[in-house]
Amino acid sequence: MTIFVTGGAGYIGSHVVIELLEQGHNVVVADNFSNSKRGVIERICRLAGREFPFYEMDIRDADGLGRIFSEYRIDSIIHLAGLKAVGESVSKPLEYYANNLESTMVLIDAMKTHNVKKFIFSSSATVYSADNEMPLTEESRTGGCTNPYGWTKFMCEQILCDYANAANGCAVVLLRYFNPIGAHPSGLIGEDPQDIPNNLMPYIAQTAAGRLPFLSVFGDDYDTPDGTCVRDYIHVSDLAAGHVAAIKHLDSNSGVSVFNLGTGKGVSVLEFVAAFEEATGVSIPKKTAGRRSGDLPLQCASTEKAKRELGWEAKRTLYDACVDTWRWQKGID
Numbered sequence: 001m002t003i004f005v006t007g008g009a010g011y012i013g014s015h016v017v018i019e020l021l022e023q024g025h026n027v028v029v030a031d032n033f034s035n036s037k038r039g040v041i042e043r044i045c046r047l048a049g050r051e052f053p054f055y056e057m058d059i060r061d062a063d064g065l066g067r068i069f070s071e072y073r074i075d076s077i078i079h080l081a082g083l084k085a086v087g088e089s090v091s092k093p094l095e096y097y098a099n100n101l102e103s104t105m106v107l108i109d110a111m112k113t114h115n116v117k118k119f120i121f122s123s124s125a126t127v128y129s130a131d132n133e134m135p136l137t138e139e140s141r142t143g144g145c146t147n148p149y150g151w152t153k154f155m156c157e158q159i160l161c162d163y164a165n166a167a168n169g170c171a172v173v174l175l176r177y178f179n180p181i182g183a184h185p186s187g188l189i190g191e192d193p194q195d196i197p198n199n200l201m202p203y204i205a206q207t208a209a210g211r212l213p214f215l216s217v218f219g220d221d222y223d224t225p226d227g228t229c230v231r232d233y234i235h236v237s238d239l240a241a242g243h244v245a246a247i248k249h250l251d252s253n254s255g256v257s258v259f260n261l262g263t264g265k266g267v268s269v270l271e272f273v274a275a276f277e278e279a280t281g282v283s284i285p286k287k288t289a290g291r292r293s294g295d296l297p298l299q300c301a302s303t304e305k306a307k308r309e310l311g312w313e314a315k316r317t318l319y320d321a322c323v324d325t326w327r328w329q330k331g332i333d
Helices: 011-022 039-048 062-071 086-091 093-113 148-166 200-208 236-251 269-280 304-310 318-332
Strands: 002-006 026-031 054-056 076-079 118-124 171-177 179-181 215-218 233-235 255-261 286-289
Touching: 002 011, 011 026, 011 039, 011 236, 026 062, 062 093, 076 093, 076 236, 086 093, 086 148, 093 118, 093 148, 118 148, 118 236, 148 171, 148 255, 171 236, 179 200, 179 236, 179 318, 200 215, 200 269, 200 318, 215 269, 233 236, 233 318, 236 255, 236 304, 255 304, 269 318
Parallel strands: 002 026, 002 076, 026 054, 076 118, 118 171, 171 255, 179 233, 215 286
Antiparallel strands: none
């Protein structure tokens, strides 16, 4: 099977590509390096023990996509490319809508032209409404997103649903990620944001490495056991394995399927910090700051549907993710 992976040099994409290669799939990868580095491709090849076709391109390049789809017999698409920083989406909404929506539509058009029937979309828990009860199931209410990034994921889901309903025999899987963390156990690939990190794990890791002076804890007065926000954190390697399970699901299902990819367990900011300190032996200086706009006190997934229908569940622990991240962080500092 040949799978076209967009955004395959990124944090999540690189782990997905490795997992696919290790499971014996052929991949064709595209990335424009807007949020990744060229050296990642060589590292993926080294880890997987084989090379693969790679194209440096923007997914909105319809002619470039046409050439790829004409040269290779693509069986399935995994679409991970897109702008993804929540805060940046608030300050640059038009850029986010233009990039994320257009890239998805251009990709679907290429899919239609070249008769590709299987599509996996990298979605997000941000599509769920803030007024849902926890844990979130795939039937929980969506919409009412708190930022343009979330709305782009919501809109892309709708576009794919409408297309799947109109296209005979098309199969789409929407994977709603919760909070990816960790790194490859080799220490060769991981998350390395160049600006102040938006996500908790790289913020802690960079503080531990001395790249940042302290961790800012945004709010300590939420209605949670220790007053800090609670989230569902999933190891990126488990997340990657979820994509392989989704590929198998596409082989025997048509229409649209939706799955949460998380652990089903909530961890607070302070619990996370304590776990990192225990796993690494490094003390994390921290200061309490004000709440961030749009942050929810609690968000976690129900993963029962993924267990039942994909035969998938997260296997790695928070401790594993901390150890793997620290190994990666020490290698890049």
